[in-house]
Amino acid sequence: MGHISKKAIALMDDLGDKTTEGGTVAPDSTLATEKPLIDTTMLAIDFCGDRIPLREPHVARRYHAAVKHFNHPTYQQYKKQVAGDLKIISKILKQYNLPRDLKYIPLVESNFTSFAVSPRGAVGYWQFMPQTAIALGLRVDETIDERTDLVKSTHAAARYLKWLYGEMGNWTLAAAAFNSGPGKMIKQMGLQKKNNFYHLRLNSETSKYVYKIVAVKELFNSPERSSNWVDAGFLASLSAYHRSISPTGKNVLNKTAAVALAN
Numbered sequence: 454m455g456h457i458s459k460k461a462i463a464l465m466d467d468l469g470d471k472t473t474e475g476g477t478v479a480p481d482s483t484l485a486t487e488k489p490l491i492d493t494t495m496l497a498i499d500f501c502g503d504r505i506p507l508r509e510p511h512v513a514r515r516y517h518a519a520v521k522h523f524n525h526p527t528y529q530q531y532k533k534q535v536a537g538d539l540k541i542i543s544k545i546l547k548q549y550n551l552p553r554d555l556k557y558i559p560l561v562e563s564n565f566t567s568f569a570v571s572p573r574g575a576v577g578y579w580q581f582m583p584q585t586a587i588a589l590g591l592r593v594d595e596t597i598d599e600r601t602d603l604v605k606s607t608h609a610a611a612r613y614l615k616w617l618y619g620e621m622g623n624w625t626l627a628a629a630a631f632n633s634g635p636g637k638m639i640k641q642m643g644l645q646k647k648n649n650f651y652h653l654r655l656n657s658e659t660s661k662y663v664y665k666i667v668a669v670k671e672l673f674n675s676p677e678r679s680s681n682w683v684d685a686g687f688l689a690s691l692s693a694y695h696r697s698i699s700p701t702g703k704n705v706l707n708k709t710a711a712v713a714l715a716n
Contacts, residue, residue: 589610
């Protein structure tokens with residue numbers, strides 16, 4: 454379980470004292486200044502070129518949870534262990550003109566393990582089900598299972614991701630559909646009348662999926678910023694920042710939510 458310092462909680466209490474009964478910020482509040490309460494570069498995180506809307510408290514909470522999940526020495530060691538595999542995947546993705554961020558999907562899917570098998574029967578780096586793999590041109594039979602071949606399975610994944618992008622319209626939804634299946638994603642988009650991943654209500658695994666990919670990307674490329682996202686002091690400042698940009702002036706990321714972030 455994570456820990457949030459007394460200093461951080463005191464800061465949030467102090468912020469709560471600076472609102473009027475109507476929920477607006479008092480005139481003498483430091484929140485009334487134009488100076489950002491946090492370094493906004495901490496929020497400048499994207500997936501395949503699309504900015505993650507971390508100004509929204511629920512998005513920040515989910516991203517924090519993903520970062521915390523990968524904030525472990527084991528994943529730090531993966532950076533060297535999978536460097537060669539990442540180069541191979543990057544080269545193949547480039548052949549299909551796909552974003553480089555997609556190369557982190559296998560770490561989320563299988564921890565870059567060729568013989569990883571899910572309870573449902575998905576196999577390999579990209580965790581393809583047998584029917585999907587065969588449809589994508591891979592050989593899956595009693596003798597050979599090309600889902601365990603990094604090069605062949607990555608070519609299949611690239612073709613699939615490119616098709617998903619055409620169906621979904623953006624890479625965030627395409628990545629989520631890679632996890633859930635396009636049929637389920639399209640169904641939920643229709644039922645909820647929404648086409649924004651961050652506003653869709655999805656099953657637990659898929660709702661966390663893109664956040665995990667981004668968390669891995671940040672761990673590998675921006676480790677200092679990644680470590681800050683599990684720092685209690687930063688979480689308190691983020692709470693204050695969300696309050697400062699809330700239309701009502703209310704502390705939308707309140708103490709309870711902030712403590713949940715740290716746990």
